[in-house]
Amino acid sequence: MQTYHLFISHSWNYAHAHDNLVRLLSAQPDFSFKNFSVPPHNPIVGAQTDAQLAQAIENKIRPCSAVLIMAGMYSTYSTWINKEIEIAKRLGKVIIAIKPFGAERISSVVRNAAHAECAWSTKSIINAIRQHTAV
Numbered sequence: 001m002q003t004y005h006l007f008i009s010h011s012w013n014y015a016h017a018h019d020n021l022v023r024l025l026s027a028q029p030d031f032s033f034k035n036f037s038v039p040p041h042n043p044i045v046g047a048q049t050d051a052q053l054a055q056a057i058e059n060k061i062r063p064c065s066a067v068l069i070m071a072g073m074y075s076t077y078s079t080w081i082n083k084e085i086e087i088a089k090r091l092g093k094v095i096i097a098i099k100p101f102g103a104e105r106i107s108s109v110v111r112n113a114a115h116a117e118c119a120w121s122t123k124s125i126i127n128a129i130r131q132h133t134a135v
Contacts, residue, residue: 071106
């Protein structure tokens with residue numbers, strides 16, 4: 001079984017969405033992934049400037065198959081989510097927008113950057129990853 005390397009972009013103010021997504025993906029017996037994201041409980045240490053932090057994030061994104069982005073409206077205004085989008089685009093990474101559960105609208109910034117959009121459902125997310133990443 002292929003192991004997908006994923007960077008899950010999210011706002012630390014909405015860390016529960018990251019944690020819920022990790023739980024959803026981890027519960028699937030036919031799906032294997034390695035999580036390269038930066039959750040609040042495992043922050044990047046040693047970066048003392050924004051440039052160093054951006055470089056550390058780039059180093060996390062570089063080996064990934066895809067960048068998953070929580071596409072809530074807050075993403076539009078998040079400096080770091082926007083930087084992660086820029087990094088992913090520059091590195092040629094697949095960007096998958098995940099619509100928050102029950103949301104009627106999603107961030108246009110994320111939508112415009114994404115190669116694919118998917119619903120907040122395990123099947124939809126895994127299908128988007130499999131369909132848009134190389135084997």
